[in-house]
Amino acid sequence: MTTTTARTTTIFRRPRSETGFWSWITTVDHKKIGIMYGYTAFIFFVIGGVEALLLRIHLASAESTFLTAADYNGLFTTHAVTMIFLVVMPMSAAFMNYLLPLMIGARDVAFPRLNALSYWVFLFGGIFLYSGLIFSSVVPPLGVTPGVTGNLDPSDARSFFGLPDGGWFMYQPNAGPAFSPGRALDFAVLGLQILGIASLLSSVNFIVTFFNLRAKGMRLLRVPVFIWMTLVVAFLLLFSLPIIAIALFMVIFDRQFGTLFFDATAGGDPILWQHLFWLFGHPEVYILILPAMGIVSEIIPVFSRKPLFGYAAVVFAGAGIAFLGFGVWAHHMFASGISTVAQVGFGLTTVAIAIPTGVKIFNWMATLWLGRIRLATPMLFALGFLTMFTIGGLSGVTHAVVPSDWQQHDTYYIVAHFHYVLFGGSILGIFGGLYYWFPKFSGRMLDERLGKIHFWLWMLGFNMTFAPMHWLGLQGMIRRTWRYDPSLEFWNRIVSVGAFIIALGLLVFMWNFYRSKRRGPLAGMDPWDARTLEWSIPNPTPVFNFAEVPVVHGLDEFWHQKYGEDKDGRPVRKDDADSTLTRLQEIGTNPPNPVHLPSPSYFPILMAAGLPLIAYGIIFHLSLFGKALIVVGALLSLAALIGWGSEPLEEAHMEPAHA
Amino acid sequence: MAQNRLRRLFLLATLALVVAGCSVIGIPDSPLNSLDPQGPFSRRIDALFWPVFWVATAIFVLVEGAVVIAAIVFRDRPGRPEPRQIHGNNKLEILWTVIPALILASVAVPTVRGVIELTSCGVDAYPVEIIGHQWWFEYRYPEEGIDTATVLVIPAGREVCATMTSEDVLHNYWIPQLNGKRYLVPGQETLLRLQADEPGEYRGQCAEFCGLSHSLMRAEVRAVTEEEFTAWIAAQKEPAAEPAAGTPEAAGRDVFLNRCTQCHTIDPVNVVVEEAFNGPNLTHFMDRGWIAGGYLPYSRENLARWLSNPPDTKPGSYMPDLALTQVEIDALTAYLETLR
Amino acid sequence: MTAASHEVSEHHDEHESTGVENRKLAMWAFLSSEFLFFGALITNYLLYSSRTFEQGPTPAEIYDIPFTSVSSFVLLMSSLTMVLAHNALSRGDQGATRTWLLATAMLGSVFLAGQVFEFTEFITVQGMTMQTNPAASAFFVLTGFHGTHVAIGVIMLLSLFGLSKRMGGLTDKRFLNLELVGLYWHFVDIIWIVIFTVVYLLTAVPGAGG
Known part of the structure; x- marks a missing residue:
């Protein structure tokens, strides 16, 4: 952490590759890191999607035998964990990484190597989590009485050997040592712990970047909304991750070292787990949705050719949602038997959080109103977000009514609600962002026709999948149910068909992405006639981002470089707009001055590699092998840390000729 | 051509909707309907x-x-003019903060x-x-x-x-x-x-x-x-009925005493003392009309299915597969049916 | 994790900035997260300490308040020596800086030794382990995590000490290193003050301990 010696730098030759495999392994470039986040998350999206399809095939009939109960429970657990921690969060992180420096006019984030470390920790955490499939077994950990039959019986039919099956919420004591023996859940718990470290590092990095690296003139209320939402999410992570870290530590101590936090027979308190989990879990919901809200806030003005209506209100509403988000956690527990006072209090805060959410929706609508709307694919997805998220928000209000929630809690009504928020919200927003910023990182355009097919397939499939779930839930179909009443079969079949239409839409997207990345039309400088700084540099983004760090004069800086306003307040393209663009393109490709860039480094990936080793060691800590793993992992991380501390951030200076 | 195809597609879609609509009407409400x-x-x-x-x-x-x-x-x-660049409107902001707040407050009062x-x-x-x-x-x-x-x-x-x-x-x-x-x-x-x-x-x-x-x-x-x-x-x-000696019911009672008493109570035949192995009290078994934790309605067929291998019906069931023979199952069924 | 990362921001004139150095801002952000980490741990302990369990003893019944008071005092003094190290460096007095750094590390180690003694005493003499009851679990996990933080702090202090000897000084850029370690060290101390007051003094059963 603190050593800086000239001698040690010679131990390890500094990585030099600028292209190819090693350039990705050793990169500290926020753009490459962002792209890696994106691809990794997409792979997990496909995995999580396949899990969902398996679940839907099973649920197509009421007394299905397609999956065993153990597999079913395992799949719904991993589907949730994957989609939340390995898809939506890293997808958002992909956009944040790529765009944060670009939108505030910086060359990189504040701590480039730390940023690389975040990515590798995330990747290894994800791989570790899924490696439980191979390495877990049903051999019980400490604290289990052998010889008790029932769900401790290793003969339970499992084809997906070792999937954690306690639900992503891991309610105790069901996910504790006595009722979920085996190592599968330990992999989930420690995997989440590792992923939490990645998020914590990112959040610190983004906070510092936001506060210290904004281009000259970019005062706080000139920062694009997406970047504001990045900051808000970073703070949410900063304050909610320590809570879940503690909760997960308690579980892992219970499971591996025999503590009694959640063992009711010894006086432990299972409800405490719920409090801790949701004290993290509810801010987590906003961690998932706010980035998409930020993306939509960027897309809608561009395609309406109007500034965002009520910019400050949208920003403050976002911050308000985050703030209130820490005070609503117990609405997940209205049925848990918490006190009347708590139910009333949390009911009221839950109702209150609808207000800033509404403010955002109304401001987006006002931005559309009187605009000149181009229904290009990014805009379609943004409008999809707006309409579908609204449904999710409104169904949310219906279970803010506490007694109604007693009926709806743990039914498919809730499943419908949060998929409208997380798929109809986060995922549609994220894909809108993908269509919008694809030219930024590839230099090419995605195919519009295929994009529209993708959009309409998703709107159809999505609503077929999740709209009937409202009805199913009100008809009493509980969540996480392996079997259900035969009267519910019809709508379940519709739902299952819808799920496959979503999958079809995704295939269209994948084809579009694959083809456009190679052969799509070149994007040029400013394909969408956009408003924010990231479009004032060539596509794809040059390695140094800005040849000259821009000076900002107002909100939507780039737009004002191109457009003035007539006396009616209508935009008029400046006479020199085209020459401005040409000049920007020119200096963007041939920087006039040498640009100093941080050099690549081996140490982030090495340091990250130590963490899963330690985690494996904890799981197998009873054996000598496990103890050795802990030591090896710790030494590896420590060695990488020393190496890290002893190499300077930048060495070679980038010459303009190389650009 | 294209129009024709479109029309046909539209017709097909309508047909599909009608069929779907009809079948929906035919669906009975679930017994767990929370709207009833x-x-x-x-x-x-x-x-x-x-x-x-x-x-x-x-x-x-x-x-x-x-x-x-x-x-x-x-x-x-084409021809649509550029929109006026409206940045916001404080009155509107206040309006769409206050009105939802009022609506939500009116929801909150009855909630509380x-x-x-x-x-x-x-x-x-x-x-x-x-x-x-x-x-x-x-x-x-x-x-x-x-x-x-x-x-x-x-x-x-x-x-x-x-x-x-x-x-x-x-x-x-x-x-x-x-x-x-x-x-x-x-x-x-x-x-x-x-x-x-x-x-x-x-x-x-x-x-x-x-x-x-x-x-x-x-x-x-x-x-x-x-x-x-x-x-x-x-x-x-009332205590459970005592079957007459030599009847199939009495044979069932013996099976029960041999195989089931670790977990199940039938008063006055036995009382389970160990909490950890507590299964449902069977003294008035037939009164319930349901077996396997309410999953299967009572019938001899279902009871035989359950007894022959409980974890097969209810995954993870604490009632293990006792490898009962058909004779034992029949006897047990006869005895259990006396427990009204 | 933060070493030498500040070059990126050295062109302050190009940026809107808080004026707080990047690494310091990062440390503050990290410590604010740590506050909640310990907040959750302390809350857990308080929740369980107010309950009764079949299996005893609970930590509150066996606290050795006089002993812990002494070790708390030791840790408190280490904050003082940390400040002295900081002052010495700002005066440019390398020798004094080294001395005070070493003193801080030593005091931290004494505190850790005290904790090891306390744990051993509880486990072997009093018969209270992590597996005894939830209050004991919460106690060991809370104080264990705090001890880990102190240990990491001691390692950082010692590496600073080593650095100061080998590189011929902690001046200039490396002044910040000392400041960051100082921030962290004070944080760990403050947390202990809270733990000692809330976890030990307020929950201790009067007359117990030994």
Whole structure:
């Protein structure tokens, strides 16, 4: 952490590759890191999607035998964990990484190597989590009485050997040592712990970047909304991750070292787990949705050719949602038997959080109103977000009514609600962002026709999948149910068909992405006639981002470089707009001055590699092998840390000729 | 050509919708329908749900309508002038902060009243205890010393106050037609009020994920008239009938004594002493009409299926496969059918 | 994790900035997260300490308040020596800086030794382990995590000490290193003050301990 010696730098030759495999392994470039986040998350999206399809095939009939109960429970657990921690969060992180420096006019984030470390920790955490499939077994950990039959019986039919099956919420004591023996859940718990470290590092990095690296003139209320939402999410992570870290530590101590936090027979308190989990879990919901809200806030003005209506209100509403988000956690527990006072209090805060959410929706609508709307694919997805998220928000209000929630809690009504928020919200927003910023990182355009097919397939499939779930839930179909009443079969079949239409839409997207990345039309400088700084540099983004760090004069800086306003307040393209663009393109490709860039480094990936080793060691800590793993992992991380501390951030200076 | 194809497609789609519509009409409501209140508490919740639902629907129509209209009316067409660059409007901001706040406040008031009314039992409520097990519900009537399972018998028209806890993991007792759901927490007690207007059978389900056979952990509340209830109590207090020696029933009783007494009680045949192996009390087994934690309705066929390999029917079941022979199963069935 | 990362921001004139150095801002952000980490741990302990369990003893019944008071005092003094190290460096007095750094590390180690003694005493003499009851679990996990933080702090202090000897000084850029370690060290101390007051003094059963 603190050593800086000239001698040690010679131990390890500094990585030099600028292209190819090693350039990705050793990169500290926020753009490459962002792209890696994106691809990794997409792979997990496909995995999580396949899990969902398996679940839907099973649920197509009421007394299905397609999956065993153990597999079913395992799949719904991993589907949730994957989609939340390995898809939506890293997808958002992909956009944040790529765009944060670009939108505030910086060359990189504040701590480039730390940023690389975040990515590798995330990747290894994800791989570790899924490696439980191979390495877990049903051999019980400490604290289990052998010889008790029932769900401790290793003969339970499992084809997906070792999937954690306690639900992503891991309610105790069901996910504790006595009722979920085996190592599968330990992999989930420690995997989440590792992923939490990645998020914590990112959040610190983004906070510092936001506060210290904004281009000259970019005062706080000139920062694009997406970047504001990045900051808000970073703070949410900063304050909610320590809570879940503690909760997960308690579980892992219970499971591996025999503590009694959640063992009711010894006086432990299972409800405490719920409090801790949701004290993290509810801010987590906003961690998932706010980035998409930020993306939509960027897309809608561009395609309406109007500034965002009520910019400050949208920003403050976002911050308000985050703030209130820490005070609503117990609405997940209205049925848990918490006190009347708590139910009333949390009911009221839950109702209150609808207000800033509404403010955002109304401001987006006002931005559309009187605009000149181009229904290009990014805009379609943004409008999809707006309409579908609204449904999710409104169904949310219906279970803010506490007694109604007693009926709806743990039914498919809730499943419908949060998929409208997380798929109809986060995922549609994220894909809108993908269509919008694809030219930024590839230099090419995605195919519009295929994009529209993708959009309409998703709107159809999505609503077929999740709209009937409202009805199913009100008809009493509980969540996480392996079997259900035969009267519910019809709508379940519709739902299952819808799920496959979503999958079809995704295939269209994948084809579009694959083809456009190679052969799509070149994007040029400013394909969408956009408003924010990231479009004032060539596509794809040059390695140094800005040849000259821009000076900002107002909100939507780039737009004002191109457009003035007539006396009616209508935009008029400046006479020199085209020459401005040409000049920007020119200096963007041939920087006039040498640009100093941080050099690549081996140490982030090495340091990250130590963490899963330690985690494996904890799981197998009873054996000598496990103890050795802990030591090896710790030494590896420590060695990488020393190496890290002893190499300077930048060495070679980038010459303009190389650009 | 293209138009023709479009028309045909449209026709097909309409047909599909009609077919779908017809089949939807034919679907019976689920026995767990939460929109069909049959008691004062569920009715209270229902009365809270619908106004909020309609308000939400109105907002839904408003927002979605506005978005669709905007997308059509303000769509970029040739000759459409550049829009005026409106940055915001403070009056509007205040308006769409205050109006939703007022609407939500009007939702909040009845919510608070509903919570306060529904979270504590009435003083005259009839007390029962509900204990969750993986994967069945146990009921105790503390005033009568009765211990039964799966089917909770209550007097119609009278409030029942259930004090609930769990033996193992979290469970959740939910009879949608009578009230919302409430967790059963090991080491803690929760309260649930139940009341049915009319005699009848109301299905329920464990709503909190509780392990392998969570989906099969079902329940029923059977509401009966006061007279029937008194008679039921009296019958429950009776010991089990003693089969005559040499009959198939007596053979079944022997099988029971040999194989089942580690977990199951039949008063006065035996009493299970060890808590950890507590299975449902079978003294009045036939009264319930359900087996396997409420998953299977009672029939000889279902009972044979259950006895021949319980974990096969209910994954993870604590009742192991006892490798009973067909002869043993038949004898056991004959004996169990005497337990009325 | 933060070493030498500040070059990126050295062109302050190009940026809107808080004026707080990047690494310092990062440390503040990290410590604010740590506050909640310990907040959750302390809350856990308080929740369980107010309950009774079949299996005893609970931590509150066996605290040795006089002993812990002494070790708390030691840790408190280490904050003082840390400040002295900081002052010495700002005066440019390398020798004094080294001395005070070493003193801080030593005091931290004494505190850790005290904790090891306390744990051993509880486990072997009093018969209270992590597996005894939830209050004991919460106690060991809370104080264990705090001890880990102190240990990491001691390692950082020692590496600073080593650095100061080998590189001929902690001046200039490396002044910040000392400041960051100082921030962290004070944080760990403050947390202990809270733990000692809330977890030990307020929950201790009067007359118990030994």
